[in-house]
Amino acid sequence: MIRSFLYRILERRHFWRRATFSEVADLYISRSLRLAAINIGAGFTSIYLYKSGYSIVFIMALWAAVQFGKTLITPLAGIFLARIGTARGTLISNILYIPAMLAIGFMPELGMTAIIIFAIFMAVSGTIYEICYLVDFSIVKNPQHAGKEIGFMNIVEKLTITISPVLGGFIALLFGAQVIMWLASILFAFSTIPLLIINKKAEKRQRLTIHGFPWHMAASSILAKSAVGFDIITTSVAWGLFVAIFIFPNSGNDIYVIIGVLSSITIIVAMVASIMYGKIIDKNRGGNLLKIGVISNSLVHLSRIFATTPFDSVGVNVLNETATTAQNMAFLRGIFDIADVSGHRVMYLVCIVAMNSFGAMLACIAMIICEVCFGGIGAFRIFFAISALVILGVGTARFPLYRR
Numbered sequence: 555m556i557r558s559f560l561y562r563i564l565e566r567r568h569f570w571r572r573a574t575f576s577e578v579a580d581l582y583i584s585r586s587l588r589l590a591a592i593n594i595g596a597g598f599t600s601i602y603l604y605k606s607g608y609s610i611v612f613i614m615a616l617w618a619a620v621q622f623g624k625t626l627i628t629p630l631a632g633i634f635l636a637r638i639g640t641a642r643g644t645l646i647s648n649i650l651y652i653p654a655m656l657a658i659g660f661m662p663e664l665g666m667t668a669i670i671i672f673a674i675f676m677a678v679s680g681t682i683y684e685i686c687y688l689v690d691f692s693i694v695k696n697p698q699h700a701g702k703e704i705g706f707m708n709i710v711e712k713l714t715i716t717i718s719p720v721l722g723g724f725i726a727l728l729f730g731a732q733v734i735m736w737l738a739s740i741l742f743a744f745s746t747i748p749l750l751i752i753n754k755k756a757e758k759r760q761r762l763t764i765h766g767f768p769w770h771m772a773a774s775s776i777l778a779k780s781a782v783g784f785d786i787i788t789t790s791v792a793w794g795l796f797v798a799i800f801i802f803p804n805s806g807n808d809i810y811v812i813i814g815v816l817s818s819i820t821i822i823v824a825m826v827a828s829i830m831y832g833k834i835i836d837k838n839r840g841g842n843l844l845k846i847g848v849i850s851n852s853l854v855h856l857s858r859i860f861a862t863t864p865f866d867s868v869g870v871n872v873l874n875e876t877a878t879t880a881q882n883m884a885f886l887r888g889i890f891d892i893a894d895v896s897g898h899r900v901m902y903l904v905c906i907v908a909m910n911s912f913g914a915m916l917a918c919i920a921m922i923i924c925e926v927c928f929g930g931i932g933a934f935r936i937f938f939a940i941s942a943l944v945i946l947g948v949g950t951a952r953f954p955l956y957r958r
Contacts, residue, residue: 599658599672600791601798606661610795610925610933616673617791618918621783623677624911631681632904640686647686650679681907688903692893767898774952775885775892776905781947782885783913784920788855788941789874792921796858796934797867831883840884841956847880848949854878855942859935881948888953895954917941 603613635643654675661668834843854874861870889906893899920940924933 600795602658603661603669604795604798610799611922613795614791614918614921614925616669617787618915618922620673620677620680621787621911621915621918623673624681625908625915627678628681628685628904628908628911631678631685632900632907635682635685635689636900640689643682644686644690647679647683650675650682654679681911684907684910685900685903688889688893688906689900692890692899692903763898763901767901768892768896771954772892772896772902772905774950775889776902776909778885778948778951779906779909780913780916781944782882783910783915784917784941784944785851785878785913785948786910787914787917787921788938788945789878792917792934792937792941793858793870796861796931800931800934801861801864801867831880835884835887838956840887841953843880844884844888844951844953844956845949847877847882847884848946850877851881851948852942852945855938855945858938885948885951888951888955891953891955917944 600613600617603616604610631643654672657664657668657671657675661672664671831843834840851874854870854877857870857873861867889903893902896902921933921937924937924940927933928936
């Protein structure tokens with residue numbers, strides 16, 4: 555039913571596209587189910603570990619290790635995917651995420667063993683999937699209306715991200731946090747089904763080679779992606795812990811519902827912004843949108859420093875969604891353009907994924923340093939100030955698409 559609904563929307567709006575409508579619909583469905591699993595399970599992992607007695611330094615060190623592992627294995631994952639294709643790669647990635655979620659669910663019984671298993675499988679699964687998703691969407695999108703399609707994908711993602719944290723929060727409140735990890739495993743299994751029926755135009759049996767790679771054209775966006783990775787850790791892990799520890803310090807298991815609701819309250823903003831930004835990008839104004847989004851996002855990080863009440867956290871979430879959507883949609887469109895014209899699609903996207911993980915690792919290390927040197931709420935506030943400066947690096951990307 556969902557596949558048929560998406561098919562009709564895409565067929566009416568994009569009847570001229572080269573890729574089949576079912577390819578796009580299946581890609582949306584698979585990604586939606588995966589995002590639901592991630593936001594039900596992994597989205598609560600940091601808070602779950604903190605509530606279980608692990609320190610902020612330990613939690614950030616765990617994520618730093620995961621991101622470091624992803625950085626190292628990204629080239630190997632790219633070589634692997636170039637041979638087997640992205641359809642099989644995404645299938646393998648979804649399967650590998652299941653033991654990660656099961657392991658963290660059994661953390662009270664298995665302790666550090668479960669955490670190590672979680673970190674290893676999450677790193678491998680996440681790396682493979684990120685490459686596959688970027689390659690897939692860069693192929694099936696329509697070049698003339700990529701902004702609209704990125705916007706539509708963003709709406710689908712936001713709908714999923716809106717529903718899943720609330721659902722996961724109530725499940726955690728009623729049955730315990732362990733149950734949401736097991737539910738996430740089930741959703742990951744279901745997310746593989748569309749990939750078994752999809753007729754992929756995957757790029758198979760390619761070679762990743764540095765020879766002839768257009769470094770001059772691609773270098774700035776690759777380096778800028780590290781700032782995007784830094785931003786992701788700030789917005790997700792650090793901000794989530796900040797809200798749980800300092801804004802709702804005595805909430806108990808209710809924090810899972812609170813975090814879920816806060817994560818979901820920006821859905822209307824995200825949907826309207828996605829439609830509007832998609833039109834702006836397709837009118838060749840994506841470069842201006844990127845600059846505005848980056849500057850706005852920097853100001854949002856600064857505003858986190860002054861957040862002390864639930865009302866503040868809601869306001870920050872709304873502003874962040876508006877700014878981040880502008881930044882990420884414009885940046886993603888620029889990435890897809892370089893992937894199309896570079897002649898080294900997989901190689902370029904592998905570099906993008908690696909730098910994203912590298913930037914996320916640096917964010918974790920920065921948070922650890924802040925916690926060790928300052929501790930308490932001051933550590934988070936200093937980290938948010940650092941993030942406000944780092945995010946400006948996203949604006950250094952020079953996309954040929956926005957200079958035409």
